[in-house]
Amino acid sequence: MKIKQSVRKEASEEINKELVKSGLYPNGDGELIQNISPLRLSTTREELDLLLFEESAVRSGFSVDDTEVTVPVLFSKVNGNSDLLDKVKDIKSKNLCPIDMLSNFHLLKREAYSSRIIDEKIFVETGKLNKVYLYSFDEISYLNTQKKKMLINAIESIIEEKFDIDILVDVSDIDIVKSALFANERMYKLFHEANFNSVVPKLIISDLSKSTLNYQAVVRLLMYHYLCMDVIIFSKKSYSSIEDYLPREYYDVFNI
Numbered sequence: 225m226k227i228k229q230s231v232r233k234e235a236s237e238e239i240n241k242e243l244v245k246s247g248l249y250p251n252g253d254g255e256l257i258q259n260i261s262p263l264r265l266s267t268t269r270e271e272l273d274l275l276l277f278e279e280s281a282v283r284s285g286f287s288v289d290d291t292e293v294t295v296p297v298l299f300s301k302v303n304g305n306s307d308l309l310d311k312v313k314d315i316k317s318k319n320l321c322p323i324d325m326l327s328n329f330h331l332l333k334r335e336a337y338s339s340r341i342i343d344e345k346i347f348v349e350t351g352k353l354n355k356v357y358l359y360s361f362d363e364i365s366y367l368n369t370q371k372k373k374m375l376i377n378a379i380e381s382i383i384e385e386k387f388d389i390d391i392l393v394d395v396s397d398i399d400i401v402k403s404a405l406f407a408n409e410r411m412y413k414l415f416h417e418a419n420f421n422s423v424v425p426k427l428i429i430s431d432l433s434k435s436t437l438n439y440q441a442v443v444r445l446l447m448y449h450y451l452c453m454d455v456i457i458f459s460k461k462s463y464s465s466i467e468d469y470l471p472r473e474y475y476d477v478f479n480i
Contacts, residue, residue, distance in 0.1 A: 258288070260293045260295060260374055261293070261294055262297045262449060262450055262451075262452045263294050263297070264297060264298075264299055265298055267298065272298065272300055272456075272478065276454065277320075277423055279422055279423055280296060280297075280421060280422065280423070280424050280452075281422075295420050295424065295452040297424060297453060297455075299455045299475040301456075301466060301476070301477045302478045303479045304460065304479060306458055312426075323414075323426045324411070324413075324426070324428070327430055329465065331410065332441035332445065333438050333440055333441045334407040336399075336402040337407065342401060342402055346358065351380060351397065352380065353379060355373075363405055363412065364412070367415070374451055374452070378446075378450035378451050379400065379404045379405075379447075382443060382446050382447070383401075388471060389442065389470060390469075391442055391469050392443070395439050400439075403439065403444065404443055404447050408447070415451050418453070420452055425453045426453060426454040426455070427448045427454070427456070428456050429455075429457045430458045434463050437465065437466070442469050445466065
């Protein structure tokens with residue numbers, strides 16, 4: 225039987241060979257050696273449909289070198305009726321991809337609570353977290369070392385950028401850490417399941433009501449992004465939400 229592989233399949237297999245050689249995943253599993261960081265992939269509306277369930281390794285911008293793996297991720301708001309939301313629901317129902325689907329922003333807005341006292345000991349210097357101290361927290365203790373590092377890098381990125389985000393300017397670094405670490409069980413479950421050389425996990429919000437966001441919700445949206453997950457918000461009635469809280473360069477907006 226004669227077989228001709230598609231260009232996309234050939235590219236995917238070539239990338240996988242390079243990933244194995246680089247040590248990204250020695251036998252398709254194991255902890256990753258390099259740092260892993262997100263790259264926001266800005267797309268057209270048509271590309272969003274095509275790319276949402278593509279493996280990260282064949283998305284434009286995916287790269288691997290000796291020190292870092294760059295994972296292209298999507299952060300988009302879709303206003304109006306969209307067939308893509310039906311596709312997402314179908315894929316989630318078949319468990320074909322790790323997806324957290326919310327019907328509003330309510331769970332992201334929860335107050336962060338912990339029995340642990342969080343104080344300045346959580347930092348080794350301004351904006352830099354105490355890894356040893358954080359690794360002992362029950363909320364993240366079960367994550368492998370690589371994912372703990374990703375979590376810390378994500379929180380530090382938000383702290384570093386908070387002065388570019390109006391709602392976070394007056395929020396203390398400690399409160400940002402609390403919002404990132406606590407009341408985020410669904411995010412941790414999704415993150416734990418993540419395989420960053422495959423189809424990345426996704427936060428999907430089908431926003432059916434007029435919503436205001438608090439700083440906790442903004443921190444948690446950014447956490448999904450900085451943990452290399454796709455964030456897609458659908459607003460059937462084109463309600464404003466993240467537009468009022470995040471700078472425009474953080475996401476794409478599509479009007480149908």
